[in-house]
Amino acid sequence: MKREATSGRLAELIKLFDRIVTVEGGGVSLKISKPVVEQLDAACVLDRQLVLQQTVVSGDVLIELPVSEILTDKTALDDPDLGAAFKVLRTQHGADSVCVLALYLLCLRRFPELGKPHRAYVESLPDDTPSPLAWPSEVLEVLQGTSISGALRQQAAVVDELADVWVSRLFQQLNGTIVTPLSSTWPKKEDVLYAFSMVSSRSFAVPFPDGSKPLSLIPLVDMLDHNPSVDVEFRVPAAASGGPEAS
Numbered sequence: 001m002k003r004e005a006t007s008g009r010l011a012e013l014i015k016l017f018d019r020i021v022t023v024e025g026g027g028v029s030l031k032i033s034k035p036v037v038e039q040l041d042a043a044c045v046l047d048r049q050l051v052l053q054q055t056v057v058s059g060d061v062l063i064e065l066p067v068s069e070i071l072t073d074k075t076a077l078d079d080p081d082l083g084a085a086f087k088v089l090r091t092q093h094g095a096d097s098v099c100v101l102a103l104y105l106l107c108l109r110r111f112p113e114l115g116k117p118h119r120a121y122v123e124s125l126p127d128d129t130p131s132p133l134a135w136p137s138e139v140l141e142v143l144q145g146t147s148i149s150g151a152l153r154q155q156a157a158v159v160d161e162l163a164d165v166w167v168s169r170l171f172q173q174l175n176g177t178i179v180t181p182l183s184s185t186w187p188k189k190e191d192v193l194y195a196f197s198m199v200s201s202r203s204f205a206v207p208f209p210d211g212s213k214p215l216s217l218i219p220l221v222d223m224l225d226h227n228p229s230v231d232v233e234f235r236v237p238a239a240a241s242g243g244p245e246a247s
Contacts, residue, residue, distance in 0.1 A: 070206065071118050071217040073097045076104035081114055085173035093169060097215040098199055102162060103170055105217075106195040110186055121219045129190070131197035133159065155200075163192040 076086045082104065089095035089103075108115040108122045115122065132140070132152055143149045167187060202222040205213040 065219065065221075067208075068117065069121075069219055071101070071105075071121065072206075072214040073100040073104070074214055075115075075118070076100050079104070079115065081177065082107060082174070085170060085177075088173050089166070089169060093166075095166065098158075098196070099162060099166055101203065101215055101217070102192070102195040102199045103166060105198060106167075106187060106191060109195065110191075121217075124219075125198060129194045129197050130201045131155070131193060133193055134190075134197070159189070159193050159196050162196055163187070163189050167192065 073086075073090075077083050077090065077100070079086070086095070086100055086104065090100065095103075104115075105122070108118065109125075112119065128134075132143075132148070133156055140149075140152070143152070199215070199217065203215045203217050204221065206216045206218070207213045
């Protein structure tokens with residue numbers, strides 16, 4: 001499990017680890033709660049590589065973190081600057097979780113003044129777009145007529161709707177705020193594709209105590225392979241104090 005971080009983002013990445021990581025249990029348990037970055041090997045931070053030092057068995061808890069560190073569509077709806085606009089998209093236009101989370105990430109990437117509690121996580125994300133839709137056209141042409149091509153057409157339709165319909169609706173609600181279109185320079189189709197692909201490739205549906213299962217971007221957990229054949233359980237118990245925690 002490895003994500004490369006460019007030198008320009010290293011400071012933000014270290015802030016992320018510094019704020020939330022505690023290493024316990026000989027490397028088996030990563031408990032995210034207080035700053036102990038001194039316990040992390042520098043190479044671990046540079047490469048974003050997690051190494052388990054003993055066998056993981058069923059029932060082992062690998063990562064625990066406060067719900068406040070999880071990025072969900074509710075995070076967007078509750079945002080002090082953007083929340084009102086996203087609530088309109090949800091209530092009046094029926095925006096789903098992928099739409100809300102992708103557009104929220106799009107805004108956070110472009111405007112560093114926004115979403116400061118999640119700034120280090122957003123800045124630690126890689127530059128590359130993890131989607132076949134970003135592949136060169138000559139590669140995509142080879143896939144024409146295959147089942148992969150059909151799946152890509154469906155994804156492309158979602159991205160087109162995000163870029164052509166939902167971005168416009170969002171900006172109508174954000175008129176007069178710091179989030180405004182920057183002529184022809186932002187957002188480009190590539191920016192929307194990047195945000196969508198990050199959400200679609202990294203997010204999990206996490207069960208909360210209220211019965212909801214919001215689509216979530218979870219620091220560190222998003223580095224794990226999304227293998228549908230592996231049974232991974234996410235729990236968000238109501239803590240006795242200090243609010244709920246996710247594991």
